[in-house]
Amino acid sequence: MALIEGKTGAWEMVIGLEVHAQVISKAKLFSGASTAFGAEPNSQVSLVDAAMPGMLPVLNRHSVEQAVRTGLGLNAKINLTSVFERKNYFYADLPQGYQISQYLHPIVGEGTIILDLEDGETREVGIERLHLEQDAGKSIHDQHPSQSYIDLNRSGVTLMEIVSKPDMRSAEEAGAYLRKLRTILRYLGTCDGNMDEGSMRADVNLSMRRPGEPFGTRTETKNVNSIRFVQQAIEAEARRQVEVLEEGGEIVQETRLFDGMTGKSRSMRSKEEAHDYRYFPDPDLLPLELDPAWIEEIKASLPELPDAKKSRFMSGFGLPAYDAGVLVADREIAAFFETVAEGRDPKLAANWVTGEFFGALNKSGIELADTPVDAKKLGGLLDLIADGTISGRIAKEVFEAMWESGEDASAIVEAKGLKQISDSSEIEGLVDDIIANNPKQVEQFKGGNEKVLGWFVGQVMKATQGKANPGLVNQVLRQKLG
């Protein structure tokens, strides 16, 4: 729990997040128009999406399945009956004059999500609900001095609104929540989680209170489109609220808009009246009733989810919580790691995947699928370390060469002559020479200066271009200097 120290004492943040996640489906929630991203304006619009009079919505079975799948992935209650309602407001990119959404009876009820925090600790955050709704169209404001252009391609695409309980207490926890939610959605294949393209957007509900006191009045910051911005928006809004409260003012319950460029938020007063949405059940749609057998079928098709995978990596591979958490954050990375670890030392595999491999991946900006060193090749390199052909230090050099050329580790070791010297007579000879030529250091060691041993190891490595087996070098040195 992170407290904010004000002039008059400590304050605690209370944060709840509403996430809008675009559902992966071919067609829209209530029409057969395509959902593909980046098409020509209004080319993926049916007359249902354009709200032509007389058009009737027909629900997409797959959208329903995706919502159920997500609910199951969040350990949430699936409601066998849910109801679509009309949320009424006027905006140019909402041709119906209402959004078909769910209100009193959402498809998914309470669930939980487990956050993996920086220090390897975990924390549970409650899910309040998940409901299905239509996305709105897109307004473009910068193409004409006095007009806005409206593209309805996005109008009617399936959204899941996922509402958390007000269980988070810091910007860090909010970030961890969004990352974990995104990971789960990607594992499930229900949303691509791409915040840049707007397929996952977050609204932040925030209030401040004295620790232990009841909740204060909250504000809602809309449509923050990256995890970093969410964290910035939280920090900025918390400071603003503390300032207001400490000056004896009151927080007004309002909607605010965050500007990533300035790091500041401002009130959207014009939206106040729009909050009177006058929900009522959509007369075009009967209540949605789910067959329990179908839910069981969906449940049986779920993949292994990140939390289960993490505990398997910890118990099966003996990995620490932090490493396991990092590896399961991305399903492809987890699969990559498992291929590398298969039949090898899992700890060594984890170190190499999260260390050298991630380092090279980040530096090059290459996607996992296109990496020059695939899981099999990296495994081959680890085999050479395991059987003593090369040392861990040389392995790093080999890895760099593999990344450059895409060749196998053994081919590079062979071509560059990097095989480790594990012949004790050869090392003994070198050690004898070094001892003979450096009487001063020998004296120091005999006088009890253990650190000099490292210097001797360095000399042997220098003489062999790092190829001497370090374990053997230490052993021979101790024996000869003994």
Add this chain to the structure above:
Amino acid sequence: MSVDKDTVAKIARLARIRVEDSQSEALAGELSNILGWIEQLSELDTEGVEPMTSVVSMKLPLRDDAVTDGGYPEEVTANAPEAAHGFYAVPKVVE
């Protein structure tokens, strides 16, 4: 439940219907009458009765996830008061 002049003005604004001041008194009376008439329903005890959503027993139909519609942007914007470059063109609405 009765509706007053201010409520009439608010409902009208939310529904984007222009109501002149001179009309709102009469409308308040009409709306109050309608609400009073509907409110008679609440005299019935419906405790434990499932809401009826259809007079015939039927389920909400579902469709398969297939692209079967769209691809006619000209038709979509054909009735628009104004269109440009395939978009609807509307008075600027910037927050």
